[in-house]
Amino acid sequence: MFALLRSMWEVFLHAFRKRATIPYPERVAFLPPRWRGRIILSRDPGGQERCVACYLCAVACPVDCISLQAAEDEDGRRYPEFFRINFSRCIFCGFCEEACPTCAIQLTPDFEMSEYHRPNLVYEKGDLLISGPGKYPDYDFWKVSGVAIRGKGKGEGVEERPPADPRGLMP
């Protein structure tokens, strides 16, 4: 009997505790920078697309919501001809971000993307591309990779040695 009264008193005291609820549209909960929300495509510091259309994100995606088509421009840089994410299927697992070798595809702390019509949830490349480098401000894939493009031959990348001569006799 005493225990019942005591638990009633303790529950009553909860009326004066801090509320756990966050009244959402007025106040927004803190989302950490690594929060997995809306997916974006970033650009390298030079302002060009980072995506090299390697299809790794589409392969990693467990729900097959990413669709893209590779193409190559006159500089020898690969880029996606189209890049499409169906957010009505996306589960925001972040596997695409982990798979991406060029840090192009990134997840952002934004979840306010409701739509009245389901087709509006299919984001095209124009909707996904942002103008900045996202979480990795200094990373530039084409500068550090060994691939030759116009204006940068083999072995001219950052911290890259000239290619070895396979016919040379020196060790």
Add this chain to the structure above:
Amino acid sequence: MSYALAHALIAIGVLIAILSVAAGLIWVERRVLALYQDRLGPNRVGPFGLLQVLADVVKIMTKEDWIPPFADRTVFVVAPAIVMVTTLLAFAVVPFAPGLEVVRLDVGLLFFLATSSLGVYSVVLAGWSSDSKYSLLGGLRASAQMLSYEVFMGLSLMGVVMQAGSFDLVEIVEAQRRLWFCVPQFLGLVVFLIAGIAETRRLPFDLPEADSELIAGYHSEYSGMKFGMFFVGEYVGITLISAMLVTLFFGGWLGPLLPGVAWFAIKVLAFVGVFILLRAALPRPRYDQLMSFGWKVMLPLALANLVATAAVVLWIRG
């Protein structure tokens, strides 16, 4: 003529007041429960979420009113009405203030006991006519619970009747001018409060509903406004038991300064608060615990209270 008109006005006023209080309680309960659970509760519709009830009514009215094909149609439809009718009927004898009651009966207390007990038919019939095992179990539990708790509910009030010397609720209130019956009849108060919670099927004794084991018990097959009737009926029941607690043990409309109706309303709302707190704080007992508690603890307590009160009353009269 004017007397009859005034009477009709009082009856309609009481009806409207009770129904709006019961509807308002839905909002109050949700907000207060949220308070005890560190939440905010419904606060979006209208100021402080006050129009939530209205939104709920619109929603429940526009819902599909589905009657299961295997149900006993007539009984299924009538059952939710019974709980509303009987609990509202019991309000007829509650004295809200001097002269402000629908009807003054010499056996007002017995009338209250009779009508409030009839409410169990609603639950039993609903459980039976739904023709589903959960509903049937809920109805069975409700009838067993009502049988065992109704016994000492009546007995616990006999102490009050003996002290006041009347079954008339107005005279019972008047008899408390010097001292509220909650002091000399403390045992009776405790027993009646527990029986009252069981009578309204509120949370520590909500075994007929028992969401976690019987889905929703007797009203698991109900939808739309029929379910709404059970829902509102429950809140009318809470108000009724609170009103009877106030009338029988806490001096009814008696109180300084404020008018009688205001005192009555304040006391009733306080008890409604206790009901909500009980729901937030206490777990549901097992069914056998409920039964043995009723027959082995509460009934002897009520009988002891009855005998002791009788002895004291006889001794005082000499």
